[in-house]
Amino acid sequence: MALHLFYKEWLKTKWFVLASLVLGVGTILYAFIGLNSNIINADGGSNYVFEWFTQAGRPHYGIFKNIPFIIALLIGGSQYLPEVLQKKIKLTLHLPLNEIVMLYTMVLYGFLMILSLMVIFMILFFTIDLYFFPVEMHIMAINAFLPWILGGFTTYFFVAMIAMEPSWKFRCLYAIVVYELLDIYLLGGNVSNLYVLMIIVLVIASLGMIYTANRFKIGEK
């Protein structure tokens, strides 16, 4: 049953997954094209980019900052909007499977899709980055990517939670709270002390759907 559900989700989201893949790969390649252009054209010659990094310049991977959030919105939106707007979710909930298991199979699909995309992006990024930079630069990049990727997952879970909410009024209110909450993942700088908070928010976001699905099930307006 789970595989069938996965296939159903794939049919809904395949073009958006492809668009996300193109967006992510394109952004990373563009970052390195820009970097290479700076190296070739810079007066500073071979050490220009090192200077760029060590003098608090703007690193080439900064362009990736919003990509996990956009991808989460794309995949989450494509998964849940048709279900909710056309009330198809009621059909899904009538399948012979526990409702929570059913909903979380959908969430798991989206989570795995985003995870797979992020793994592809990171492999691509660090494969090229290894060619250019030593380990110090990779540690800087990992520290920057981690909150953004966690933020992407949190966004996806919140999209699922908001989509399952039956009332538009509350959907808007949740969206305002979530929009402000996601700022935590975009603070920048050294956020090593905030990972615990980020993970707590991520866990609560992943469970949030249970609350709104319950409201949907009992017919709250």
Place this chain on the structure above:
Amino acid sequence: MIPKMIRLALVLLAVLVMALEFPKIYKKTFEQRERRTQLVFSEMLNDFVTLKYEYDTVQLREIQVGRDRAGNTYDTKALMDIFPMRNCRQLMYENRFPDTIRGQHVTLQMIQDAARFPLFLGAGPGRKSLLWMFESHTDQIKMELPEDMFRLTDEGIEFIETDINRVKGVNKEKSERFTQAMKNEGIQFPIKNIYGLPSTSKSKDDGYFMVDNKDDFFHLKMYDGEPQCHKIPLPVGMQVNGMNCLVDDVNYGYVYDQNYNIYLMRIKDYSFFQLPIYDYKDYGSLITMSEDLFFYTYQLYGLDRVKIYVVDKEHNLLASETLVYPLYENSKVGQRENYVFPFKARFTRDGAKKLKVEAYDMQRFIYLNIALTLLLLCIKLYHRRSMRNLFNYLDLVVTLACGIYGFIAVLIFPNRK
């Protein structure tokens, strides 16, 4: 049960968001900022003058007025006379620029050449990332970037060769040569802190200063491609807690000890000259230093105050004074905030960011919290919520504890059936 527990967690997240945002919105909406008072040392009076903006009923606008510590008042024109260096161009234009200041012949050019933008100084760890080792013995007026960079490891120093920014690998020969020179001088790896000026915008290079694993202090530079390492003798009991390097012919830079005393380290003999600033530990880590023809001015920054030290060119203390700023928290609007919000949250800015929650005085906000709790109780009773449900009581507890944040949060995430 589980959906209601998750709802409670979501309510607490909404409380966090509001505690982060509402006080900021309140402050931006209601704060009335005044033009800041300045405290400036006058080279003519040899004393501090407080500069303020006051409303002039004749000119019908705010004008700058100065008051010295003896109580004398200076209008805009008189201020120009007691601060000739700050107003040198205007005084020159008006043909009022004095020939001598403090008994010394001065010209506009001398004043402009001696003025230096404030340097940002302060104790703390240096940056231990990839750094350049410049050639210290050079005829060039501008630093040339080396082809390699170095990192400090647990066992020594490691030079990485670069070629069009592609990492070629570790230069083992150079790394071993430098590591050995450092070990010969007695450095115990790993290095705890390193201080230097890894910048090309300097006219000379003095290498790097390092605190080793035994808290000894060393100087390392590259001279004609070879390592030069010296152990720096520290005064008895002194541990280095920070350094700001300078491009200077007399001093290597400012060195801070474990008690936040500030020293200048001389190039001549690595000796330490203590500055007459003894309360740095009572202030934040930032110090600014500005320079003009006659003085060095150091400023220490506290939460609501700034302390200014003026020293002559030999670093003898001429005067010091503290200027206290009115804090927003102590203003009427800031005080009212205490009655509205039970606490506020913010992320710290310096170093590793942290979530900081500051609670207000409970005696002030408790009345609003109780009122909102009673209002929520009325709303629940009006909508015939079951008061046998534990979670309805928890909503009341959240509102009582978190005040306006809790009240709004429990309404955003409804708890109906």
